[in-house]
Amino acid sequence: MQTYIVNNLAIEAEQMNQDFTLENEHGTFNGCKGDYIIHAKGKQRGLSKSEFEQTYQRVEAGDSVKQKLRRMMEQGYQEMAEINLGIANEMAHIEDESEQRIIAYLT
Numbered sequence: 001m002q003t004y005i006v007n008n009l010a011i012e013a014e015q016m017n018q019d020f021t022l023e024n025e026h027g028t029f030n031g032c033k034g035d036y037i038i039h040a041k042g043k044q045r046g047l048s049k050s051e052f053e054q055t056y057q058r059v060e061a062g063d064s065v066k067q068k069l070r071r072m073m074e075q076g077y078q079e080m081a082e083i084n085l086g087i088a089n090e091m092a093h094i095e096d097e098s099e100q101r102i103i104a105y106l107t
Contacts, residue, residue, distance in 0.1 A: 004059065011040050014037050015034060015036050020037075022037060022046045025043075026045070031046045032049075036049065038052075
């Protein structure tokens with residue numbers, strides 16, 4: 001079984017190498033080869049490969065969950081900094097344009 005992270009939580013999951021059927025309190029999940037079974041709190045649930053891989057981040061061998069979360073947070077902060085810089089540049093451009101229009105109007 002492999003460790004994955006979602007919403008700052010670590011879970012254990014396994015990717016199935018054959019079709020399977022999983023029954024739990026929520027009903028029956030008919031999984032295909034490549035789908036995942038998530039193991040959490042003594043329960044199991046199935047999830048399609050595409051949905052699982054869009055949602056969960058794999059913790060690589062040799063990494064700790066804490067290291068993986070730290071790298072994910074660093075990446076998020078870097079992405080947010082780029083977004084904020086773009087907003088700041090756009091606002092500076094708008095302010096300059098407004099100032100030029102006011103000066104042109106007053107003269």
